[in-house]
Structures are given as structure tokens and as C-alpha cells.
Amino acid sequence: MSAPSLLRSASVAGLALALLLCAGHKVAAQSTPIYPTWWASQGILSGTTPNDFAAANQGQAKNMALGAVNELNSDLAQFGGAGDTLNELAISLTATSAQTSDFTAINLGQLKALAQPFYDRLLTVGYTLGPLTTGTYPWIGNGLAPNDFAAANIGQLKYLFSFDVTYSSTGDGIPDWWAQKYFPGRTISSGSFAQWSGGQVTYLQAYQQGLNPIDYYNGHTPTLSIVSGNNQTGSPGGYAPAPLIVSLADGSGRPLVGAPVIFAVTSGSGQIRKSYMSPLGNSVALLTDQNGQAKVFFLLPGVTGASSQITATPGSGSYSAQAVFTESTDNGGGTYPSPFAPSNGSVVLNADGSLDISWQNNTDDPSDIPVSLEQPDGSWKVVATVPAGTTTVHIPPRAFGWKVIERGGR
Numbered sequence: 211m212s213a214p215s216l217l218r219s220a221s222v223a224g225l226a227l228a229l230l231l232c233a234g235h236k237v238a239a240q241s242t243p244i245y246p247t248w249w250a251s252q253g254i255l256s257g258t259t260p261n262d263f264a265a266a267n268q269g270q271a272k273n274m275a276l277g278a279v280n281e282l283n284s285d286l287a288q289f290g291g292a293g294d295t296l297n298e299l300a301i302s303l304t305a306t307s308a309q310t311s312d313f314t315a316i317n318l319g320q321l322k323a324l325a326q327p328f329y330d331r332l333l334t335v336g337y338t339l340g341p342l343t344t345g346t347y348p349w350i351g352n353g354l355a356p357n358d359f360a361a362a363n364i365g366q367l368k369y370l371f372s373f374d375v376t377y378s379s380t381g382d383g384i385p386d387w388w389a390q391k392y393f394p395g396r397t398i399s400s401g402s403f404a405q406w407s408g409g410q411v412t413y414l415q416a417y418q419q420g421l422n423p424i425d426y427y428n429g430h431t432p433t434l435s436i437v438s439g440n441n442q443t444g445s446p447g448g449y450a451p452a453p454l455i456v457s458l459a460d461g462s463g464r465p466l467v468g469a470p471v472i473f474a475v476t477s478g479s480g481q482i483r484k485s486y487m488s489p490l491g492n493s494v495a496l497l498t499d500q501n502g503q504a505k506v507f508f509l510l511p512g513v514t515g516a517s518s519q520i521t522a523t524p525g526s527g528s529y530s531a532q533a534v535f536t537e538s539t540d541n542g543g544g545t546y547p548s549p550f551a552p553s554n555g556s557v558v559l560n561a562d563g564s565l566d567i568s569w570q571n572n573t574d575d576p577s578d579i580p581v582s583l584e585q586p587d588g589s590w591k592v593v594a595t596v597p598a599g600t601t602t603v604h605i606p607p608r609a610f611g612w613k614v615i616e617r618g619g620r
Contacts, residue, residue, distance in 0.1 A: 245372070246372060247376065248278075248281040249277070251281070252276075252277030252278075252281055253277065254277050260364050261364065262363060262364050262368065263363050264364050265363055265364075266315065266316055266321070266361075266362045266364045266366065266367040267312060267313050267316065268311060268314050268315075269312025270367060271320075271367055272303050272312065274368075275299065275303060276300055276303055278292075278371055279292045279296045279300040280300075282296065282375065285375045285376050288417075288418060288419060288420030292331060293331050293334070295327050295330070315361055315362075316361075316362050317358060317360060317361055317362055318357070318358050318361075318362050318366070321366060321370065322347075322349055322358070325347075325371070326347065329341075329342060332373060332375070333345075337373065337375055337387040337391075338390070338391075339373070339377070339387050339390070340372055340373040341370060341372060342373065380397075380400075382400040383414050383418075384413060384414055392422070392423050400412060400413055401413075401414065404424075404426075405424075405526070406425070406426050406470040406525050406526030407470065407497065408496060408497065410468075424526075425526045425527040426468075426469055426470050426526045426527070427529065430460065430461060431529045432459060432460060432469065432529065433458065433459045433460070433531065434457075434522060434523070434532060435456065435457055435533055436454075436456055437455040437457050438452060438453075438454075439452050439453055439454035439508075439535060440454070440535045440536065441535075441536055442537050442538070443537075443538045443540050443544070443546075444510050444538075444539060444546045445510070445544050445545075445546055446510060446511065446512050446513055446514050446516070446540070446542060447509075447510065447511070448510055448546060449507055449509055449510065449546075449548065449549050449550075450507070450508040450510060450537045450549060451549055453505040453549050454473065454507070454520060454522075454535050455503055455504070456471065456503065456504055456522045456533045457501070458471060458498050458502050458504070458524070459502060465501055465502025467501075467502055468497045469497060469502065469524070469525075470496075470497055470524065471504045471522055471524060471525050472493060472494070472495045472524075473504075473506045473522050474521055474523075475493070475519070475520055476519050476520065476521040476534075477517075477518060477519035478516055478518030478519060479516070479518060480509055480510050480511045480518045480537070481509045482494045482506045482508055483506065483507050483509070484496055485507070494506050495525050496525075504522070506520075507550065508520055508537050510537060511539060513539065514540065514541045515539060515540075518536070518538070519537075520535040521533070521534050521535075522534075522535075564605055564606050565593075565604070565605040566603075566605075567603050567605065568603075593605050
């Protein structure tokens with residue numbers, strides 16, 4: 211098989227022959243080998259120390275390229291892996307028609323043509339370390355234009371495939387390229403939280419999930435729409451009867467999970483809270499759930515005939531998407547249900563003085579919630595904690611100082 215049938219020849223100029231020869235020794239010097247960890251995991255290393263000045267052949271170049279595609283599919287999985295172009299390249303290199311002439315030497319033009327789609331992919335995700343320190347192909351901008359038909363050597367092959375997208379100089383799990391991309395010139399802690407996450411997503415988690423730690427939406431305006439809770443009426447000083455719920459989706463309509471969203475009172479008055487145990491405020495920041503939805507509860511102003519607007523917006527970046535709720539108070543005297551779960555509850559006083567409390571649901575709060583009972587003096591006391599998602603709780607006798615317990619024989 212001729213060389214172009216495996217690695218297409220290239221006419222792009224600029225492979226710095228002298229530079230790459232030296233750099234090849236820096237990557238894998240014959241006395242003390244230094245190489246990316248993926249060379250070992252992908253079976254690139256032969257166990258011997260080759261002569262970097264020896265001619266590189268098609269089999270060596272093919273083996274290096276296939277290992278690199280496999281590694282990028284693993285290491286960049288959260289960013290889309292190696293990408294379609296490189297995966298198609300891998301298929302072509304493993305095709306039956308490509309399994310000949312592996313000992314045929316390759317030239318510099320062919321080596322550049324083989325390496326270019328790898329650098330296209332690396333530049334797309336923001337990797338600019340190793341041979342990419344100039345921010346473009348390693349053979350661009352050096353002022354040298356060697357003959358593309360000159361033979362390529364092993365040192366040059368090693369140098370062009372010496373990138374390592376997992377390398378972390380701090381050893382904290384965040385690769386240097388990712389930290390440099392979003393926080394140039396800064397030292398970051400893997401345990402620090404992304405500003406948009408409300409203390410829920412660390413920088414390390416953002417990297418592992420393929421998220422932009424500066425802007426969750428990464429420059430793509432989401433679709434933000436009202437699910438329910440708009441145009442409600444309630445008692446002055448009471449809650450709107452149902453929670454205010456929005457959904458967020460990407461441009462293809464897929465729900466955005468863990469997406470930051472902010473609810474804020476933008477007209478009138480009133481206050482917002484995430485759940486009945488969370489603080490009240492004029493604005494609340496939270497993340498969407500597994501369905502791409504987020505909800506809050508609105509405490510209406512304490513005056514009759516009032517109207518308020520609550521606006522939901524993306525919680526990071528600057529985007530035009532928004533959803534506006536309008537909530538009103540009546541003229542007094544109305545009776546409205548509570549927006550909080552558990553609802554439709556019942557209490558059974560047992561003979562031993564214990565209580566069994568049950569209800570239809572406990573889904574409005576994703577965390578464990580306390581159960582409070584009113585005391586004889588009118589105060590409330592927490593008497594039990596209910597795990598999220600459960601619908602019953604048993605309260606032992608004398609768990610609280612409520613005199614009605616005496617009716618159970620105590």
C-alpha cells in the first residue's frame with residue numbers, strides 16, 4: 211500500500227525540522243524517558259528505547275494515532291470525546307485495506323496531515339499546552355518551511371503526539387489546560403465552588419461533568435418557560451396556593467439538569483423561599499432538578515388587592531431568557547390551600563401515647579424535613595424528622611410536652 215493511501219500527503223508548510231528533532235528528545239530522551247501517561251496505557255511503548263532519528267513508518271504512526279483517539283474518547287468523554295472526525299479516522303486506519311505496508315516510511319507532509327485533526331480537536335476544547343503552546347499547529351509560525359516530502363523520524367512523531375489532557379501539576383484532579391482555559395494566571399482549588407452553583411458544584415465536579423465553571427450555559431441561551439403557578443390569588447400575608455415552577459431546556463429542547471436559575475421579585479412586594487424551612491428573601495438562586503425544573507414558594511404581601519411580579523432568569527452569564535409570574539392578593543377573607551407538602555395529613559393518637567402521622571405526599575422538598583407540633587402555650591416544637599419521599603412518621607410517647615398525650619393513658 212502506498213503512503214498516501216494510509217496517510218494523505220499534505221502541502222501545508224512549516225514543520226520545524228530542527229525544533230522537532232530537539233523536542234523529540236525532550237519528550238522521550240534516550241537516557242531518561244519522559245512521556246504522557248497514555249502512551250503506556252494505550253500500548254504505545256515497546257519496552258525498548260528507539261532512536262529518535264530513525265525513520266518513522268506507517269505502522270508506528272497508525273499505532274500512535276489509534277492510541278490517541280482511544281485516549282481522547284476516554285479523557286474527554288464529558289466534552290464529547292475525540293469527536294466525529296477522529297473517530298472516523300480511527301475506523302479508516304483499522305479497515306482491512308489499511309493493513310498493508312506498515313513498514314513504509316512516512317514523510318513530513320503525511321505526519322502533519324495525520325496530526326492536524328488531533329490539534330483541531332484539542333484547540334476546540336481549549337487545550338493549549340505541550341506542542342500547542344503557541345495556540346495553533348506546532349508547525350505554524352516558526353519561520354521554517356522544510357520539504358513536506360522529507361522523511362519524518364520517530365522523534366518528530368513522538369513530539370506531535372506528546373499532548374496529555376489529563377496532566378495536573380497540582381495533582382488535584384483538575385488538568386492544567388482546563389484551569390488555564392478558565393482561570394489564566396490563577397491558582398484555583400478543586401474544592402472551591404462555581405459561583406453560579408450556590409455552593410453545590412465544585413470546580414472539580416464542573417470539570418468532571420464537562421461544565422463551564424464561569425458560565426453554566428457556555429454562551430448558549432437556554433429556553434426558560436413557566437410550568438405552573440402563574441396568575442394565582444391568595445390571602446394577604448399568606449402563600450400563593452401553588453409553587454412557582456419553571457423549566458429550562460437547551461436549544462434542542464432537552465431539559466437542563468443542575469442549571470442555575472434566579473427567582474426575584476421585580477414588581478410589587480412579597481418574598482420568596484426555596485422550601486418552607488429555607489430563609490425568605492427578595493431573590494432566590496437554585497439549580498434545576500432531574501427534570502430540568504426549579505420551583506419556589508411565594509409569600510404574598512400583607513395588603514389587600516396587591517399585585518406582584520416574580521421573574522425567573524438564568525443564574526449565570528447574561529441572557530435574555532426569562533419567565534414572569536404575576537401573583538395577587540384578594541380583598542380579604544379568602545381561604546386557600548398551603549403550597550407545601552406534606553398535604554392531606556392525618557394524626558392517630560395511640561394507646562401508648564405515641565403518634566402516627568401520615569399524608570399523601572412529601573415531594574415538595576428534596577431533603578429531610580422536620581415535623582413540628584403546636585404546644586399548649588401556642589409555640590411549636592420539632593418532634594421528628596421525616597426522610598425525603600416518605601409518607602408516614604411515628605413519634606414516640608412523651609417526645610414532646612403536649613398534654614393531650616394523657617388521653618392515651620399516660
